[in-house]
Amino acid sequence: MAQPSNRAERGVERVARVLRGIRDSLEDENRAAVATVGVMTGALLASLVGFLLVSSLTIVPFGIFVASAGYGWLRHQELTAKALAFAMTVSTILILILITTFIFREAIPVIRYESATVLGVSVPGLRLFLQPNWDAVSPPIRFSMVPMIHGTVLVTLIATAVAAPLGIAAALFISEIAPAPVREAVKPGVEILAGIPSIVYGFIGFTILSPWASDQFNILGQGTYLFVGVVVGLMALPTVVSVAEDAIASVPESMKSGSLAMGTTDWQTMTSITLPAAFSGVSAAVLLGVGRAIGETMAATVMLRGVPRLTEPLYNAFYGQETLTSLIARNYGEADGLQLSALFVAGVILFVTVLFLSIGSQYIEARMRSKLGGGQ
């Protein structure tokens, strides 16, 4: 019982300390500067509120903000610059919060509609995952996420099978094996691979790869998860390479030299010293690559069939139906009401999954840094 009150006390103390700190630092500053920054902050908050409320008067507080910032820049640059930089920092967090709220808010109607009763308790959104039918036109109208999740999982598995081994090998090549001139050629090459727009990949996949695959495997119609996965894997490859390369390069040179001095070959040093030391960084790279593969949209949209259903049998990757991303890109045009809301559910699933992957990989990287940091 004592613990929560203790924690609250500590919290109050901390807030007090922060406030004291702010007051101390303000006392150093000129009063006029503080007043200007105060006006700036107030005007910025007001324009944010106005913008959120869709008010046409938003321009008024925003004008005040611009004017006070301009005045502050001319007269009290020191404090104004710091305050502006702080506001800009906060904006990154704000954008993440806004994205979360807005896509969740739009998703609510269909989550309510697709409630299912389990043991007498109505669980909102459960039916989205319990049955595999997506039918937005004829009753019973059902918005199941199951086929799209199945598609996304298949595509991501195939893409990871392509991107992870090839990416790690390429990262090893660039950072450890290649002679300098070769590295200077391969590294920009990998970057350019990342630069090719996804729609161009999709276009080539659609015009060349899909017809070819239909021909080779005697498939009815066009569009296979298999080759979408391969193309997406190719697109996720540069992410894996660059992050894994950073991880491998961050292994202290002394560790490698120590191993080489024992008379091992380069390859032995790589497999028994470098890769194990960089293991967490390399797995973070793979996680980020998986995140890229999950979120890849245009290649999937252009190359898939656009019919939301499960393939038969479930492991039949020769037929490509629909993924979460392509569902959104294909249907936003004619969708309204519940169907539009269902697209936002797909967006929420994507967003949350990829955010978790991102946080997970950051956690792993932080652990690696603290582990290797001791030796540096």
Added chain:
Amino acid sequence: MSTETDSRNPLVKGDTEDTSAVAAGAVGLSAVLFALSLGSLFEVVDLGTPVAGVPLVTVVGGALVALGTAVIVFGVGSRLGYVETEPQSGAGLVAGIAFAIVWFVTAGLVASQTFGLGTVGWLLASVGVGAGVFVLSTATREDIGSTVPAGALTAFAGLVVLTGVIAPEWVWDLGWAQKASFTGAFTIPVITLFVSLLSGWAAAKAYAGFGARGRHTGAYVLVYLNALSIVGVLVILLAYTVVQGVPGLVNGFALGPGVGPESTVVLFGTTISWEWPFYLPFVMNGVGLTNDFNGVLPAIVGTVWLVVGAVLFAVPLGVGAAVFLTEYAERGRFTQVVEVATNGLWSTPSIVFGLFGFAFLIPRFGNGKSLLAGALTLGFMLLPLVVITSREAMLSVPDEYRDASAALGVSKWQTIRSVVLPAALPGVVTGIILGVGRIAGETAPILLTMAGGVFVPGSQTPDVVGGFEFTASPPFVDNPVLLDAASALPYQLYALITAGVGASGNVANPDQFKWATALVLLVVVLSFYAVGIAARYYFRRELNQ
């Protein structure tokens, strides 16, 4: 090492060279087979073409048998002491497991498909063979363990092809509800690809005399091959797009004074106008009935304004945030949260940004898809990239710079402005250029926020500068051009692909038009990358001097 053996045992020297020639030959043969199977997979080489009276597929089968035999013979020769090598006691756990899996699959397929055994039967066969191979490769000496499983598989595959069990016209219907089957035309090259890789690896290992050096060589062959194929894929992609796109792009090209359209720029009241000395209709025209040649000018201009808008939004915000994070804030909970947020934003799928723009920006900008909404959405995407790269650039500015400036009694902001920012500028600029390259090619976010038409007439070229006007009611400034839907290159390519064959607009050759659009998009995006990468090289060289 080798000189030592040579001087000690000069009689074996000639022998060693001959035998290592066998291994080198095997490596070369697998390289040829690898290239051949790639060629046939992409329908450059036809397996049916006769070579010296025999169909190519038979030659490939024979070559596989020879390759497998050579690998086995080398391994056995080494084991019996005819070849000087330094093998270890086993092929290693990783190689053992890999061989076991490969043989497990092969045995299972043969047992169930060729001999028609039931589930129990093929499972028993698979497990038996897999376990046997695992024991063989891990428990025997490395020269046997790493060559015999690979060589035997290659020879077996060669026999299967040679005897016509799998011929080019062979079809294996998988019998699934959604029909799919493996055809010989696909299976033979893939099997060849795989076993030539396996044998090439084993032969490379043998060539270097097994042991640590052998593993080193074997692994290096694979890693080099991987890097080579990545670069190869890149070159093929680019070359293919260029070859397909150029005819549409240069359609109607003319060179000479007065052939180009006239451009007019109004700058501070003075009007400057000039005529282009060349005429490249694809990037100078829209689509129209009266046009001699149609083009994608509106989409190009739309892309330019999108990028400008995104940069104007994201760069000040991002650089400011990076300044605060590196210079003002102390490392703690707050910076950690910001870091997680920026990295989270960086990996958020582009389509989610599109949904966000759709739900958040569109109702606030006149309830319609607009250039402004598209530019801001791309700005949200660009922001984390700018923060991350600017931060890295500022962190790499040595602390001595800051200390020296502070020692002069200069205030913190002055230090940032005149010491940190100039020093970090190259990194920041490079990061921004690369980031812009990425967002310029994005389709998904603008799909939901900006979207134009399939074939856009020249009259819809956005004129943002001329669009500003003042109004009497709030918000007092209005720009209908910014609030109109506009087209951009990636979106136009998407629209062209999905419009299908029927919609041809006024365009004579839609296919050519599509490829030319793809090429223009590629050129626009990759030129950002080229500039970014070149800038990084330049600045790095400057720094190193």
